[in-house]
Amino acid sequence: DAEITQSPRHKITETGRQVTLACHQTWNHNNMFWYRQDLGHGLRLIHYSYGVQDTNKGEVSDGYSVSRSNTEDLPLTLESAASSQTSVYFCASSEGQENSPLHFGNGTRLTVT
Amino acid sequence: DQQVKQNSPSLSVQEGRISILNCDYTNSMFDYFLWYKKYPAEGPTFLISISSIKDKNEDGRFTVFLNKSAKHLSLHIVPSQPGDSAVYFCAARNSGNTPLVFGKGTRLSVIA
Numbered sequence: 001d002a003e004i005t006q007s008p009r010h011k012i013t014e015t016g017r018q019v020t021l022a023c024h025q026t027w028n029h030n031n032m033f034w035y036r037q038d039l040g041h042g043l044r045l046i047h048y049s050y051g052v053q054d055t056n057k058g059e060v061s062d063g064y065s066v067s068r069s070n071t072e073d074l075p076l077t078l079e080s081a082a083s084s085q086t087s088v089y090f091c092a093s094s095e096g097q098e099n100s101p102l103h104f105g106n107g108t109r110l111t112v113t
Numbered sequence: 114d115q116q117v118k119q120n121s122p123s124l125s126v127q128e129g130r131i132s133i134l135n136c137d138y139t140n141s142m143f144d145y146f147l148w149y150k151k152y153p154a155e156g157p158t159f160l161i162s163i164s165s166i167k168d169k170n171e172d173g174r175f176t177v178f179l180n181k182s183a184k185h186l187s188l189h190i191v192p193s194q195p196g197d198s199a200v201y202f203c204a205a206r207n208s209g210n211t212p213l214v215f216g217k218g219t220r221l222s223v224i225a
Contacts, residue, residue, distance in 0.1 A: 008135040031210065041217060042218050043202060044215075045213075045214075071168055078131060090157070092156075098209060099164065101147060102213060103159075104157050104158070105154045106154070107155075
């Protein structure tokens with residue numbers, strides 16, 4: 001079965017370190033997204049991609065970057081981790097067609113100390 | 114400015130009764146609306162959707178109603194079951210291949 005996998009599931013890092021969260025999907029979807037979930041804020045869009053070599057900023061993109069070198073992967077990098085980036089991060093993918101729903105991974109819980 | 118609003122952070126309902134979750138939006142360009150369900154330690158899963166050309170969509174125990182003039186949608190679950198206890202997110206998007214905008218979520222507790 002096709003799936004979307006995030007790794008690691010849990011990560012603890014120190015302020016100022018660079019951290020990369022992995023996202024891999026086998027749906028062969030063109031669209032991939034990164035959201036963060038915080039209490040009181042719901043799901044907020046960080047970055048997204050509509051295909052290889054395409055990346056776009058979302059609502060809360062400061063301090064994050066992504067790259068899309070193939071269809072399957074969209075890694076999320078925190079250039080210099082801050083305590084405000086402690087959150088649960090969700091990767092999602094969808095077909096390129098209008099009204100296709102998002103398929104989410106199970107999330108990465110990141111703690112920045 | 115929050116474009117999708119779920120004003121009730123939590124809701125408790127008895128098993129067998131109806132659960133009604135509400136969502137309001139401010140962007141009149143939204144034309145597709147979705148509900149997602151999320152259990153702890155899992156990613157959100159798609160539940161049901163509705164296009165702006167419709168006012169109702171039904172799938173088993175789940176029905177979504179859309180009132181475009183009021184910019185309001187609601188999710189009805191009948192009858193509610195303990196397994197429905199989860200966080201429910203309302204989401205919306207503009208026409209075309211645009212990202213979803215999510216609300217803050219409503220935690221539903223169905224009490225046996």
